Amino acid sequence: MSDIIIGIDLGTTNSEVAIVENGKVTVISEAGKKILPSFVGIDDKGEILVGETARNQYLIYPERTIKSIKRLMGQDAQVVMAGHHYTPQEISAIILKRLKTIAEQYVGQAISKAVITVPAYFSDAQRQATHEAGQIAGLDVVRMINEPTAAALVYGASQGEAKRMLVYDLGGGTFDVSVVNVQDGVVEVLSSHGDNHLGGDDFDQQIINHIQDHIREQHGMDISEHSKAMARITRAAENAKLVLSDEPYAQIEEEYLLEHEGAPIHLTLELARSDYEEMIDDYINATMDAVHIALKGAKLTVSDIDEIILVGGSTRTPCIRERLLDEFGFEPHGEVDPDLCVAMGAATQAAMINGQQIDTVLVDVTPYTYGTSAMGYLDGEPYPYQFVPVIHKNSVLPARKSEAFMTFQDGQREVRVSIYQGEDPDALNNIEIGEFMIEDLRDVPAGNIITLTLDLDLNGMLHVSAREKATGLEKSITINNAISRFETEALSHAKQRIDGLFGQKAGDETFSKPDSAAVAEARKLIKKAESLFETVSAEDKEDMVDLIETIASGIEDGDDNALQEPVARLNDIIYYLES
Ligand code: AMP
Numbered sequence: 001m002s003d004i005i006i007g008i009d010l011g012t013t014n015s016e017v018a019i020v021e022n023g024k025v026t027v028i029s030e031a032g033k034k035i036l037p038s039f040v041g042i043d044d045k046g047e048i049l050v051g052e053t054a055r056n057q058y059l060i061y062p063e064r065t066i067k068s069i070k071r072l073m074g075q076d077a078q079v080v081m082a083g084h085h086y087t088p089q090e091i092s093a094i095i096l097k098r099l100k101t102i103a104e105q106y107v108g109q110a111i112s113k114a115v116i117t118v119p120a121y122f123s124d125a126q127r128q129a130t131h132e133a134g135q136i137a138g139l140d141v142v143r144m145i146n147e148p149t150a151a152a153l154v155y156g157a158s159q160g161e162a163k164r165m166l167v168y169d170l171g172g173g174t175f176d177v178s179v180v181n182v183q184d185g186v187v188e189v190l191s192s193h194g195d196n197h198l199g200g201d202d203f204d205q206q207i208i209n210h211i212q213d214h215i216r217e218q219h220g221m222d223i224s225e226h227s228k229a230m231a232r233i234t235r236a237a238e239n240a241k242l243v244l245s246d247e248p249y250a251q252i253e254e255e256y257l258l259e260h261e262g263a264p265i266h267l268t269l270e271l272a273r274s275d276y277e278e279m280i281d282d283y284i285n286a287t288m289d290a291v292h293i294a295l296k297g298a299k300l301t302v303s304d305i306d307e308i309i310l311v312g313g314s315t316r317t318p319c320i321r322e323r324l325l326d327e328f329g330f331e332p333h334g335e336v337d338p339d340l341c342v343a344m345g346a347a348t349q350a351a352m353i354n355g356q357q358i359d360t361v362l363v364d365v366t367p368y369t370y371g372t373s374a375m376g377y378l379d380g381e382p383y384p385y386q387f388v389p390v391i392h393k394n395s396v397l398p399a400r401k402s403e404a405f406m407t408f409q410d411g412q413r414e415v416r417v418s419i420y421q422g423e424d425p426d427a428l429n430n431i432e433i434g435e436f437m438i439e440d441l442r443d444v445p446a447g448n449i450i451t452l453t454l455d456l457d458l459n460g461m462l463h464v465s466a467r468e469k470a471t472g473l474e475k476s477i478t479i480n481n482a483i484s485r486f487e488t489e490a491l492s493h494a495k496q497r498i499d500g501l502f503g504q505k506a507g508d509e510t511f512s513k514p515d516s517a518a519v520a521e522a523r524k525l526i527k528k529a530e531s532l533f534e535t536v537s538a539e540d541k542e543d544m545v546d547l548i549e550t551i552a553s554g555i556e557d558g559d560d561n562a563l564q565e566p567v568a569r570l571n572d573i574i575y576y577l578e579s
Pocket of ligand 1: 312
């Protein structure tokens with residue numbers, strides 16, 4: 001076999017290494033972690049630290065730790081770490097060397113070749129610096145590919161029909177959006193735009209500011225000078241952000257954060273997703289502006305885009321997906337882990353160079369959106385059945401998402417929860433797959449918060465629970481076969497539509513009503529009459545046929561009363577014929 005070629009995503013915040021083995025792309029983990037934070041440091045004993053350990057010491061010993069070195073690649077700059085000067089290439093090489101070792105430990109042999117990804121906007125100097133970093137790390141960089149190209153490769157760009165994809169990549173510290181054209185397995189970046197200083201770290205900073213304001217209000221002190229407390233707050237802020245990607249509220253709790261005037265300060269704060277979304281709204285708007293600039297750069301419009309690919313950990317933020325859905329009218333792809341997608345693409349490219357067979361990266365995703373209905377707006381008008389998606393189409397399974405809702409009326413003691421599958425903004429145009437009531441709510445003014453949680457497992461079982469936030473009162477149901485049920489119902493809908501085209505009554509066969517006693521009796525009589533046709537005179541047969549026709553139209557109209565007279569007359573004729 002030819003030499004192993006590893007694929008590396010050398011990111012600003014995080015880096016990963018992947019390989020293709022037996023046709024499958026594997027992102028290699030070390031101690032259970034696939035993500036290596038792009039931090040390099042020197043500890044108090046002079047030992048080199050890479051990844052998590054370096055990241056952990058960053059806030060306390062910034063003079064001994066380097067982060068985001070990618071931003072300096074290609075510049076004639078140096079960084080100082082523990083009193084020594086390093087070039088950006090050298091720091092990047094330390095990260096690459098670590099990734100190389102992780103891969104070598106995994107495969108059990110020496111590795112000397114790599115494909116490394118770089119941002120589409122990287123200049124020649126920046127690419128050259130990345131190449132040099134590879135060399136310093138003992139790696140022959142057989143190819144450098146653009147990050148959006150790598151992402152497109154994972155999403156099947158090398159197979160199938162021509163299409164245009166928008167790659168929306170929001171990581172920890174950078175944002176890039178690219179428009180790519182895919183044809184005959186060739187990925188071409190048509191345009192790229194972004195912001196080198198926009199990402200999840202900015203979102204964290206908003207939460208950090210919010211916590212600092214809270215402590216200032218509560219305790220009258222500024223904690224920005226207390227580096228240990230700030231380190232804890234920074235970590236707590238990021239954790240809260242991650243929780244808010246799945247839940248409507250996050251509890252921020254840090255006991256004994258620091259001492260103030262002889263008393264300990266404990267931090268207890270609740271952050272609502274809606275407040276957090278307001279904090280980051282300007283950033284999201286900026287990314288959307290960049291999307292339009294990239295489209296313009298490619299001389300395309302929203303309607304020219306066939307698929308959207310989400311890359312970068314920050315794209316797990318639900319409002320990003322929602323904004324893209326609003327803007328483009330279809331769900332973006334996120335089924336491949338957005339943190340690992342670029343490394344997987346690098347490995348895919350490496351395997352292509354090596355002539356290895358690669359299976360498509362298949363993951364289980366939900367093919368439908370699941371949500372509920374609520375009072376809202378439809379076409380600008382107030383509407384009681386606005387569809388509110390909770391688990392979006394293309395989400396990786398198992399998926400668990402929560403949303404907060406509020407009671408609508410003062411003293412409202414119960415809420416009817418309806419669960420729908422579908423994508424239509426009008427819930428009534430989607431398919432209702434379950435319904436339940438949550439009762440005995442507190443007697444309080446409108447605005448009582450109910451948290452709805454949808455939990456969809458790999459077997460298509462959907463567990464739904466509604467919980468009154470203030471009391472913990474909870475009601476739940478489980479909907480079996482949530483995924484296949486839809487298929488059955490969708491089939492019956494399709495059948496109704498097609499039947500309609502042929503003038504047949506919708507659902508005639510699937511859901512016909514059982515016969516009434518009168519109709520059952522009439523059908524029996526018709527059969528009996530028809531069995532006598534061969535033995536009766538032409539005159540009697542004519543009378544019988546007339547009566548049968550009258551009875552048949554009575555059955556079709558569902559009018560039992562109209563059956564009485566012709567049935568009695570047909571009975572008489574049969575009685576007379578048989579006697
Ligand atoms: P990347 O540079 O692509 O690895 O992305 C890292 C960024 O993604 C960091 O700012 C993380 O805090 C952020 N991130 C990771 N997971 C989530 C999540 N579930 N929700 C929101 N942001 C996330």
